[in-house]
Amino acid sequence: MKTMKKLISIVAIAALALSVFACSNETAETVAETEAVASEYDAMSHAEYDAAEIDSEVTVLCTVMATQSWWDNKITVYAADADGAYFIYNMACSEEDAANLTAGTTILVTGYKSEWAGEIEIADATFEFTDVDGIAIAAVDLTADFADEDALLAHQNEYFTMTGLTVEAIGDNEEAFLYSYDGSGSQGDDLYFKVSNGDVSYTFTVESYLTGADTDVYQAVEGLNVGDTIDVAGYLYWYEGVNPHITSVTVR
Amino acid sequence: MISMRRRVYASILAFTFAFSSLALTGCHGKTSRNEFIVPEEFDASRQFSITFWAKNDTNINQTNIYNQAIADFEELYPNIDVNLRLYTDYNKIYNDVITNIATDTTPNVCITYPDHIATYISGENTVVPLDNLFTDERYGLGGTEVLFDSPSVDEIVPEFLNECMINGTYYCMPYMRSTEALYINKTYVEALGFEVPDMVTWDYIWEVSNAATAKNPDGTFAVNGQQVLIPFIYKSSDNMMITMLRQLDAGYSDSSGNIEIFNDTTSSILHTIADEVAAGAFSTFTVSGYPGNFLNAGQCIFAVDSTAGSTWMGSEAPLSDIHESDVVDFETVVRPVPQFNIEEPRMISQGPSVCVFNKEDPQEVLAAWLFAQYLLTNDVQVAYAGTEGYVPVTSKAQESSEYQAYLNDPQQYDVKIAVTNMFLQNINNTFVTPVFNGSTSLRNAAAQLIDSTVKSVRRRETVDDAYISNLYSEVTALYRLDQLSWSKDSKTALGPLPKESKILLISLGVVWIGIGAYFATDLVKKRKKF
Numbered sequence: 001m002k003t004m005k006k007l008i009s010i011v012a013i014a015a016l017a018l019s020v021f022a023c024s025n026e027t028a029e030t031v032a033e034t035e036a037v038a039s040e041y042d043a044m045s046h047a048e049y050d051a052a053e054i055d056s057e058v059t060v061l062c063t064v065m066a067t068q069s070w071w072d073n074k075i076t077v078y079a080a081d082a083d084g085a086y087f088i089y090n091m092a093c094s095e096e097d098a099a100n101l102t103a104g105t106t107i108l109v110t111g112y113k114s115e116w117a118g119e120i121e122i123a124d125a126t127f128e129f130t131d132v133d134g135i136a137i138a139a140v141d142l143t144a145d146f147a148d149e150d151a152l153l154a155h156q157n158e159y160f161t162m163t164g165l166t167v168e169a170i171g172d173n174e175e176a177f178l179y180s181y182d183g184s185g186s187q188g189d190d191l192y193f194k195v196s197n198g199d200v201s202y203t204f205t206v207e208s209y210l211t212g213a214d215t216d217v218y219q220a221v222e223g224l225n226v227g228d229t230i231d232v233a234g235y236l237y238w239y240e241g242v243n244p245h246i247t248s249v250t251v252r
Numbered sequence: 253m254i255s256m257r258r259r260v261y262a263s264i265l266a267f268t269f270a271f272s273s274l275a276l277t278g279c280h281g282k283t284s285r286n287e288f289i290v291p292e293e294f295d296a297s298r299q300f301s302i303t304f305w306a307k308n309d310t311n312i313n314q315t316n317i318y319n320q321a322i323a324d325f326e327e328l329y330p331n332i333d334v335n336l337r338l339y340t341d342y343n344k345i346y347n348d349v350i351t352n353i354a355t356d357t358t359p360n361v362c363i364t365y366p367d368h369i370a371t372y373i374s375g376e377n378t379v380v381p382l383d384n385l386f387t388d389e390r391y392g393l394g395g396t397e398v399l400f401d402s403p404s405v406d407e408i409v410p411e412f413l414n415e416c417m418i419n420g421t422y423y424c425m426p427y428m429r430s431t432e433a434l435y436i437n438k439t440y441v442e443a444l445g446f447e448v449p450d451m452v453t454w455d456y457i458w459e460v461s462n463a464a465t466a467k468n469p470d471g472t473f474a475v476n477g478q479q480v481l482i483p484f485i486y487k488s489s490d491n492m493m494i495t496m497l498r499q500l501d502a503g504y505s506d507s508s509g510n511i512e513i514f515n516d517t518t519s520s521i522l523h524t525i526a527d528e529v530a531a532g533a534f535s536t537f538t539v540s541g542y543p544g545n546f547l548n549a550g551q552c553i554f555a556v557d558s559t560a561g562s563t564w565m566g567s568e569a570p571l572s573d574i575h576e577s578d579v580v581d582f583e584t585v586v587r588p589v590p591q592f593n594i595e596e597p598r599m600i601s602q603g604p605s606v607c608v609f610n611k612e613d614p615q616e617v618l619a620a621w622l623f624a625q626y627l628l629t630n631d632v633q634v635a636y637a638g639t640e641g642y643v644p645v646t647s648k649a650q651e652s653s654e655y656q657a658y659l660n661d662p663q664q665y666d667v668k669i670a671v672t673n674m675f676l677q678n679i680n681n682t683f684v685t686p687v688f689n690g691s692t693s694l695r696n697a698a699a700q701l702i703d704s705t706v707k708s709v710r711r712r713e714t715v716d717d718a719y720i721s722n723l724y725s726e727v728t729a730l731y732r733l734d735q736l737s738w739s740k741d742s743k744t745a746l747g748p749l750p751k752e753s754k755i756l757l758i759s760l761g762v763v764w765i766g767i768g769a770y771f772a773t774d775l776v777k778k779r780k781k782f
Contacts, residue, residue: 055707055710055711056711057711112707112711114539116540117541117542117545117573124707171312172312180310180340181310182310182311183312183315184308184310184311184312184314184315184338184340185310185338185340186337186338189338189340239573240545240573240574240575241574241575
């Protein structure tokens with residue numbers, strides 16, 4: 001019976017993955033399939049998660065998109081299902097399990113829905129691996145929503161792209177990027193850079209625990225010049241407003 | 253200005269004990285270094301390259317002051333190159349130092365906390381004891397051969413210097429000191445019908461905070477007209493617990509490392525916190541976010557944060573993480589942290605200290621010591637203190653005309669000057685917690701007692717005596733507080749020798765006896781020849 005349950009789940013998820021690949025627009029059918037698989041694991045749908053109160057216990061079935069570096073038996077995870085994304089902060093995790101939390105792995109996460117400086121996240125979470133195949137998470141293009149913070153908020157934590165952004169000067173010395181938010185850091189610390197599209201600008205971050213100094217994105221940002229036109233991809237993290245963790249930068 | 257401060261990762265704190273335990277294990281097998289002896293003469297003909305690991309509060313002005321201090325020092329000592337490595341987190345420095353003790357690649361000079369040094373010195377001769385350096389006639393504080401105007405040891409504020417003594421020895425010098433302050437939205441307090449007293453009590457805080465939870469019919473809070481209000485937010489949960497216990501003369505720990513925190517007073521404090529969270533009156537940084545952000549947005553009335561965070565506090569704060577459009581206008585006043593007994597106020601003393609690591613070459617250590625000493629000069633002390641609500645650690649700097657001019661400069665941010673003056677007036681009311689190998693873990697445990705209670709109430713769990721008892725057990729296990737006793741006595745700590753070691757020692761004894769017997773026999777033979 002248990003095997004059959006897993007088989008059904010795998011088939012359903014596979015079908016779901018195909019549907020996501022085939023069409024970037026979410027369909028009612030996709031949502032239904034996602035919810036069906038989630039219910040097999042007594043997990044919430046993303047809509048139920050959205051509706052859950054802050055500080056309430058939540059359980060979600062999600063596919064790992066990326067993780068920050070593991071330490072002290074905890075790991076921070078960027079995850080998603082077909083309907084939305086999750087930021088799972090400091091999830092309990094052994095070092096051995098962390099090695100298996102690769103992109104595409106589907107996990108069942110139980111924790112508490114929390115809010116910290118505007119970021120909606122799952123805190124104090126535990127997880128278990130599942131046999132469910134991960135879905136392919138397509139980046140959502142948010143270029144058109146750049147100036148609309150409320151529209152961006154609806155995509156919080158999702159994997160996204162934005163194209164044609166302009167690198168603005170940041171800091172007292174009008175640099176293209178800073179080590180730490182005000183330039184008080186050094187190489188290896190988080191990078192901060194400012195981008196605009198029209199009259200609106202945001203500060204983007206290269207989170208060093210996600211993409212460290214030896215990664216392409218870190219080095220790409222270190223090579224930016226004020227005025228460059230860039231395309232970016234990343235996770236739409238929130239800190240008192242839009243503050244995405246950028247994973248890819250391409251200079252046009 | 254919109255700025256971004258990195259979220260403090262609580263796990264870093266939890267990480268420290270496990271990591272230090274590993275490092276200490278490594279120390280047992282490591283060859284110990286010779287004790288440092290002050291050279292008679294500093295060798296100015298040699299070139300030295302020393303490393304300085306420094307911490308700033310994610311504040312570019314502090315970074316600039318470090319760079320200026322290095323440039324000025326190198327001009328005085330052209331044969332000493334100082335290489336700066338910047339950190340914005342004490343715990344990251346701590347973890348890196350522990351790692352580098354194991355590989356014998358510690359920095360020469362390091363900004364740190366005395367709690368951390370207590371772990372560092374478990375490796376023999378790892379950190380240079382400073383007692384002899386302080387008083388060395390030629391190269392000590394105010395020494396005759398020092399090429400700058402160095403303070404004497406008597407000019408270091410005694411309360412601050414005493415924090416640097418571990419087991420009767422000075423292992424560091426204070427670099428900057430701060431305390432905590434209560435930042436108050438006076439406008440809202442008065443709107444609620446209260447006055448702000450000169451010294452605020454805990455009862456007052458809870459009374460006003462509860463009054464502030466009143467709502468309009470539309471669900472917004474009456475005092476601010478917003479959907480969000482957390483009347484009282486404490487930045488440092490560990491300091492909150494430590495300070496409350498100290499104010500009540502209740503147990504925390506003793507200087508030998510005996511854990512005393514799990515007592516009835518602590519339980520009573522946790523019950524109070526649970527009640528206030530349930531009433532919607534209180535939260536912590538760990539659970540809700542930076543108190544300054546809530547304060548500046550009119551979503552908090554009482555915020556306790558470091559005086560070293562004063563430039564982030566208030567509606568006119570020079571630094572802010574929130575949109576300008578979210579900042580509300582209000583009058584900010586500052587007071588000492590809430591008290592149980594206003595006749596005997598107690599507040600914590602905190603802030604960075606500086607230590608010197610031992611090296612094979614005493615000349616290199618002396619070069620490092622000279623730079624460390626340079627950090628206490630008036631130029632560095634006054635400049636760095638002015639970046640935030642710090643106070644200089646020497647009376648020489650505090651009484652200098654430059655510092656007095658700074659305190660009276662109307663161009664300075666008034667909240668920063670107000671907390672600085674508050675601290676200067678209360679230095680005699682500050683306290684520190686005992687430092688021992690494991691005191692960092694106890695501090696983390698103190699924080700978790702409060703943060704877990706806050707979370708549990710918000711998650712509608714029952715917080716009663718059974719909950720608190722269980723919490724004590726969990727925290728004890730997580731931070732291994734029941735294993736800290738080993739650190740009090742290293743002989744006890746190491747336990748009985750392993751069998752292999754016993755065999756080795758016995759073998760060595762047998763060999764020495766054999767050698768002795770051989771020489772004795774040989775001597776007898778030689779004597780017979782005469």
